[in-house]
Amino acid sequence: MDEWFVWRAGSCDNRRCLVAGKMEEKNKGPLFIDEYVKLHPADLADRLLRLDAAARAELLKNLPSGVTAAAVAELDEEHYQLVTGALSAEHLADIVEEMPHDHAADLLGEMGEERREKVLSALDKEDSAPIEELLKYPEDTAGGIMDDRFFTLPSGSSVAQCLEEIRSKADERKEDISYLYVVDTGERLVGVVPLRELVFSKPSQMVDDIMLRDVKILRVDDDQEEVANQFEHYGYLGLPVLDAGGRMVGIVKATDVIEIAHDEATEDMQLMVGLSGEERSSTPWRTSLRRRLPWLYVNLATAFLAAFVVGMFEDTIKQMTALAVFLPIVAGQGGNAGMQTLTVIIRDMALGELEPGDGRRALFKEVLLGLIHGIAIGIVVGLIAWVWKGKPVFGLVAGLAMVLNQMAAALSGVLIPFSLKMLKIDPAMASSIILTTVTDVAGFFFFLGMAALAMQWLV
């Protein structure tokens, strides 16, 4: 660290200023400011994350605000605070001014209200108004992810007029114009024209005659998971977003949806095991602790439930301690088979691939599988139990417990997510914790209960 300070101090001449953090230095070597400027914004965003605080501050002081803006727009929301938390409201306003409105709204949405107001009031009205507009939409809706830059053409104009209009504005405005949206005088969407179509049509044609009228649309309050599923199902490049009054207010692009598709799948995976859905290995440990420990306590409470069942049979175990040896097998097999079922069901639910009626079919399939798995595993476990203790009845009890346990696992793997969904809780939410409780409790109860009943043939 010391070495680095000397180094930085010694190698700074105006815009050629070395910036290196501890991490940076070790992995990739330091860069000069003008090398940082040349990085792809997404790569610069990565660098900003990995620098230590002092080096990051140094770099942000020296970067042009347009460059910083592009990099900040690439950050995950949970990293905004880390990168921009130390900046003054004025510096932040300079950066926000250069960001696309949708990313600016994301950034401001993550701040405390006081700081947000400060930054907004440091902006021109022209910049702050559209951002405040976007801030009204919840971040996980179509309104929250849409871009407000799109190109509209007035219904009733000719192809030549439209091309002239685009040409006159294309230089100053940065939006994608692969698709042009035709609106009536009330800004209501009436059709879409691909640029390709417009370019190769006769100049005298009316835009209303060449536009596609049957346009799939999104509403501002559509859920982002649903939006991602629509994009995946239909393969759209982009979709227009309408507000409650039918006015076109933005577009959602396929590129924005890739990240959501990734995130939603990650989220389910994490929720299942009692994580927040947004945890990364780079999440600070205090944040991780705050999020994980409560779930571990919930899990502990459920584990005591399973322990209570074992406790009910303490006398049985005293008579035959070999029963205790088989407890991990009962718990392990039930938990694992149940997780397989659960993982399939939750994935299909999240992607909207389960239609009404499919639930019963899935339940039937999984219970059938549970029965077959139970028999296949039960035979092996039963034989080992028999051979080990030389008591055929012990084998029978262990084998039968496996069959029942596997069927309980199948049932809970299907019923837990469906029940959570019916209760309007995210089906992935802590489902694996509930599942292992059910399979442990049921498995121990079957196994030890049958052993208690058959005790006269066991000892």
Add this chain to the structure above:
Amino acid sequence: MDEWFVWRAGSCDNRRCLVAGKMEEKNKGPLFIDEYVKLHPADLADRLLRLDAAARAELLKNLPSGVTAAAVAELDEEHYQLVTGALSAEHLADIVEEMPHDHAADLLGEMGEERREKVLSALDKEDSAPIEELLKYPEDTAGGIMDDRFFTLPSGSSVAQCLEEIRSKADERKEDISYLYVVDTGERLVGVVPLRELVFSKPSQMVDDIMLRDVKILRVDDDQEEVANQFEHYGYLGLPVLDAGGRMVGIVKATDVIEIAHDEATEDMQLMVGLSGEERSSTPWRTSLRRRLPWLYVNLATAFLAAFVVGMFEDTIKQMTALAVFLPIVAGQGGNAGMQTLTVIIRDMALGELEPGDGRRALFKEVLLGLIHGIAIGIVVGLIAWVWKGKPVFGLVAGLAMVLNQMAAALSGVLIPFSLKMLKIDPAMASSIILTTVTDVAGFFFFLGMAALAMQWLV
């Protein structure tokens, strides 16, 4: 079923022919053929999957091959066989002829070699050659997912010449022309021009003067997971794909990548619990059985390992059966905490967000968390054990076992995926099975081992 047959037979007049399967009928009611034709191809694909075999055959017999082709192109690869398996090679060739080459190659790639050859030989050379070309690339590479329809412009031509060229071909060719690729005489890519740029440049300008030269490219053998990460990281709409000789052979579009991003995340989630990575609730039960049972047997073998550890301490348990009651708590807490760590690490690895050096940082963070979690949980468990049996030493043993178990869980949650990766095995592969084995074995060993050592104060 009977009713349906009467119904279908009674309501067929040429193109207006009712098609209804059992499922279909129950959920949405039957449709006429010309209603099926009007569906979005992705929705028609869903319908084809959900019909029973007889109704599907009836529908496929009546649909125009262009309509069927569009729907088949929307199917997941694992459903090709179900939908097209009963068709004759000639009928299939009619359908393949109407499909984009990349989807045709996907479909043919899933067939047996004999059937594939039959279909290919029923096609015109003009259709079969590019499909055979695409079939050479493994399906999970950039070459395997790319579209071979893209628009090239010859380097050295003027804007006017280029526009004329596009105009003359745009009607017959269906590819996306938002971006145009400039190639030299050896078909090597030298730059990219957005259509927007071309349209609004002076007709006399040379295309070489307006094109972007610094173009990010993919290679045919790039892994699709890597490709998806690139799209997510940089937000590309599409990227050109070059073969080993530097010739441009296709493009990968953001829309194709959404599905891959979803699938890769799903795959990891499934691999972790010993599923195939491609299992759906609609997967036939025999297929599920074949894939899941082997992993359950592996899990059984590892469960016996945990049981063996318990067996080592059978005498200890005989002296104090309360130990058996705490086994589910030891196993449950270790498994759950370990799964939290594992899930975070695997997600970050899959998305390429862990750089060299991050592994050590993650290990440090997780072990620290494990220590804190262990103390937090250990105090609760220790107190309960003490109060329950009235022996402070029992509380100490239970509490300390929790601390050690949580740290073992943290260590294995990080080290298992990193080790699998070093062995060039997918880090998600069965990692949860290995993890729970480690946490069970270590947890039981710490807990029962310490109890055995402290036995004189326990009874």
